Amino acid sequence: MAADPIAQFQIKKIMTLGHIGPYEIALTNSAVFMIAAVVFIVGGIMLAGRNIIPGRAQSLAEITYEFVAGTVRSTAGNEGMKFFPLVFSLFTFILVLNMFGMIPGFFTVMSHIAITGALAALVILTVIIYGIYKNGFKFFKLFWPSGVPMFVMPLIVVIEILSFLSRPLSLSVRLFANMLAGHITLKVFASFIGLLATSLGVAGWLVGILPFSMLIALTALEFLVAFLQAYVFTILTCLYLNDAIHPGH
């Protein structure tokens, strides 16, 4: 009866599409959810009305738009608005996939390090490439803070480089670990109920109320985490983009 709490993260192959070099490319449950998220986001915006007084769907789309635009503007300034489509794509993609993951039986795409790692790499590569394109050599002032005494400079530079290198790591691991741990916890508490019921009978059903109420609270917490992690990823992306736009503290 005790369901494997890890089984929910298993990537299931639906059909093999072909090979790129030695690598097999297959349509998987993960891919289906990503496609669904794209359809959901783009369809949601396109099907929302264009009225002066918005309906529910239009309000939701507009609130999301204003929210992301406000986040970008407040952290990266007006210059950062050129990255608004990228930040909006990241936020909605992560948020919708996390929310899909909250539906029982659905797959949580962001619980895979390959996905979060690739997204983090996208962000960091954007920062580095745009930073060098925009500021040239000045971009490396990021590691050379002004107003620091010369004798501590080597230490500061090493710390700055290490902190920069740790960014993609923390960005990807934070999202991946949060989604993974949360869903494992939910599964473990849910399987307690089944375990108690099968092993203790009626008494087990009664005692099962405890993990069940815990499960309800955890589910609410997980919804918060699903939103919060999408937001954290977004705001950190904006902060890093701000470094690329304005290097040198």
Next chain:
Amino acid sequence: MATNTTTTQAQTKAPFPPFQGETFPSQIFWLVLCFVALYVLLSRVALPRLGGVIAGRNAKIESDLETANRAKNESEAAQASYEKALADARAKAQALASESQAKAAAEAEAQRKQLEAGLKTKLDAAEAQIASTKSAAMSNVRGIAVDTAGLIVERLTGKAPAKQSVERAVDAALH
């Protein structure tokens, strides 16, 4: 039994799903495909559309506010001019009222004076008549008194007094 053990062993030995390297190419392939599609669709179509709606609404609200502001200013100006006209009319009416009052007072004064003058002449005439009437009456009274006094003296003394002395005596009594 043996196969069962091997499958469970295989299951336990199977790596943790997020770390199964053989799934990475598929995941990243679909992620790139989906994210690029999402980015292109959002940046080219969906976000301009959504932003256009929001910008359109903001412009509409702004122009509506401006119109309302202009209407407010207009109504305030209209009210000010109305109040000015009202004050003007009131002042004019007051001037007119005081002017006509003064005119009426002057007219009444003139009339009163004329009337008083008429009355005075009438009064004087009446007084003159009274005086003449009174003197006429007095002269009559004197005649009667002279006759009466002459008769009384004649009856008492049996002898008619001299008319001149009686007249002197009556005049002395009357004055």
